[in-house]
Amino acid sequence: MKTHEQIQYIEFLSNDLEQIKRFYKNAFNWKFTDFGPEYTAFEGKYIEGGFTVGVPVKGSILPIIYSEKLEETLGKVKFAKGKIVKEIFDFPGGRRFHFADIDGNELAVWSDKNSEGIQIDL
Secondary structure, eight states, rough: OOOTTSSEEEEESSHHHHHHHHHHHHOOEEEEEEEEEEEEEEETTTTEEEESOOOOOOOOEEEEOOOSSHHHHHHHHHHHOEEEEEEEEEEEEEEEEEEETOOOEEEEEEEEEEOOOOOOOO
């Protein structure tokens, strides 16, 4: 279920996708869908996310927030003094942008449709 402006998806880095899939399948019964050799998505009860190839380090988790109005949410992030790390871009599941909060934590916001955000004067 997608809820406006709530964390909905989380991505992790993994050294070995096959090994990490076995672990989470065994530990939590998560189901996996591969999207090429460097990305696998997972789903479990009340959780969705993915693993991409990379070296896990502290701070390597990317929380992803769903938005029904991507441009409006981008404006709100800017207004709150968030730093835009990646402007809005298309990806196979929709569109998203990345930002750093005031402590430097990176998050992303996505939408599954071409949203028509409300213009916010900053």
